[in-house]
Amino acid sequence: MRPLLHPAIEDVRPEAILHALADPVRAAIFARIATAGCVEACSALSSVGDRVIPKSSLSSHFKVLREAGLIRSERRGVEMRNESRCAEVDVRFPGLIAAIMSAYAVRTDPAA
């Protein structure tokens, strides 16, 4: 098992962030991590809405978010602690994550 890669904040590229969040499943996973501050375990996020996400797909979604620089993951015993890197990313790309998250919120909002 290869060690987890986390890009340095100055190596984070906008296209990687957009690509990572262009998938609604990944955007939903990221939203939960960002809102909760810290989510223990990938499996705590094993379904999005009524859709169940297989373990292998979940694992690669986390990898995409990690390598885009959006989350930091750390082994904590048998499970994984995932925390968002929002604060860092927001320094480099001000307002980007907030605008993306509220765009998704507009879409999910029945009033929109």
Place this chain on the structure above:
Amino acid sequence: MRPLLHPAIEDVRPEAILHALADPVRAAIFARIATAGCVEACSALSSVGDRVIPKSSLSSHFKVLREAGLIRSERRGVEMRNESRCAEVDVRFPGLIAAIMSAYAVRTDPAA
């Protein structure tokens, strides 16, 4: 030749915008249209940096931008007039396009 499709603003989805702008070539094309206000002809945009984009690829990039709701294209004689839909999109997803464009500007900025 099928007629060009332009989604109604309320059918524009955030994932389509992120997907369209997650490609640096498309983001560069869109940036030029948005900055110029209106660009006549797709071929006026046939290269990005030092990279030449084949006609067929250009055509599909324009299609992706159009169907994401980011630009409006109209036949003008033999060529195409492309204009950005920034204003409309900004009403629906406030700050989204601006944040994405400035994120790319950070990356291209030698000082960043």
Place this chain on the structure above:
DNA sequence: CCCATAGTTCAGAACTTCGGAACTAATGGC
């Protein structure tokens, strides 16, 4: 009518994503 110019469509090759099965890693009970 023919030519030139501007874009679109098609088709196949290259690449990416999805998900089941097999695997690795850490922990707890005995």
Place this chain on the structure above:
DNA sequence: GCCATTAGTTCCGAAGTTCTGAACTATGGG
């Protein structure tokens, strides 16, 4: 220590997407 359990990762084939050259369509001028 050994086995079982839980949590994630890796592998790999199938399905889907993207890229691009070649052929095509559309418009306008002489």
